[in-house]
Amino acid sequence: MKPGKSGYGLRANKRLGQHFLHDPAVIARIVAAVAPQATDAIVEIGPGRGALTRALAASGAQLSVIELDRGLAELLATDPDLGGIEIIRADALRVDYRQLAGGNSLRIVGNLPYNISTPLLFRFLEAADCLSDLTLMLQREVVERMAASPGTREYGRLTVMLAARCRVAKLFTVGAGAFHPPPKVESAIVRLVPYAEPPFDTGDWQRFEALVRAGFSARRKTLGNALRNHAEPAAIVVAGLDPRARPDTLAPADYARLSRLLAGR
Secondary structure, eight states: OTTTEEEEEOOOOGGTTOOOOOOOHHHHHHHHOOOOTTOOOEEEEEEEEESSHHHHHHHTOOOEEEEOOHHHHHHHHHHHTTSSEEEOOTTTTOOHHHHHHTTOOOEEEEOOOGGGGHHHHHHHHHHHGGGGEEEEEEOOOOHHHHTOOOTTTHHHHHHHHHHTTTTEEEEEEOOOEESSSOSSEEEEEEEEEOSSSOSSSOOHHHHHHHHHHHHHTTTOHHHHHHTTTTHHHHHHHTTTTOOTTTTGGHHHHHHHHHHHHHTOO
């Protein structure tokens, strides 16, 4: 056995936030949730040692995997069960998913590294129009934020931005014992399905994003104070909102309505 390996194969890299999924029952539940078809173009983020990858590849789908770790990429390249897959050795945060789709619609599957999961979700939002669905494993607390309701502690910028472009559904939780090494937190599987037609018009996306960012950067202040560099109290009132309300009590559509009003729409 080569140096740097253990009975589990290549050791997890703490710097990259690696926790390798190994539980067959959990893998089977994920595959059942994805229900891969031979006609699908699937991109797996962070395949690790390939436990889920092999199950996805068995469907006959066109499968690409994105793996930053050189040792793991080499391990996957020599796996006899994975001869037909494309291995992309890259940082998932830097991949151009629209270019990768090539005019087709991608399905994203992945056990996202906890240390980059939120930035990756925003990266996926940028390419939402070329993604048909995403089935992701994330830290349970992140999944709770993704599907939170206004006024709750979990509700935040991530919730609002996702709500503008995707349906979000938590599927099931995954205990730490399903991984090696076991993480110190629980995980959860979540499905995101980009809308063909968004539930509300955000207006200019950058303006909308700036309003949401400002609101949740000062979520304990009043809306008028939090958005003082973006909107006058009078404009907030015209949008049907109370400048004295807290930013975390506004629904996603409220931020969108204010964004459109500020743009004169």
